[in-house]
Amino acid sequence: MTSLASERSWLLDPGLLKLVHQCRRLIHSEFGVKLHLTEEHLEQQLADYARKTRSSHLIRTWETLKQQVPQLNIEPEEEDNGLKRTYRGQVIADAPPVTANENGEGESHPPRKKKVIYRGQVVG
Secondary structure (H helix, E strand, O other): OOOHHHHOHHHHOHHHHHHHHHHHHHHHHHHOOOOOOOOOOHHHHHHHHHHHOOOHHHHHHHHHHHHHOHHHOOOOOOOOOOOOOEEOOEEOOOOOOOOOOOOOOOOOOOOOOOOEEEOOEEEO
16 A cells, blocks of 8 residues: 555656646636645546636646656546536536426426525415
8 A cells, every 4th residue: 555645756846746736726716626735636636627627728737747747647537428417517416316307297396395484484
């Protein structure tokens, strides 16, 4: 079993570290996600965001990093052929399965499952 530090010894190279910081900055500005160097699956997350991005600068930076560090050539995770709901390119966590006939033709809205209170009054 190798430790996380020995697997990431390539991060000690200042040139490679600069590329990783640049990727992190671009991911933060586009997706609003702050990745840390100590995260367990940093390489996988960098690869995932590089696949999702619209920024050509992030794609070029990631490709340059992958060329210099061969262990970063990570295969993409299996996708569900678009069955998962997404919002701005991110999969929505705990999304219910989407079906074609969610509401019956006679129903306009499903009944509420919990009591809603607005300004002290129960709203139907």
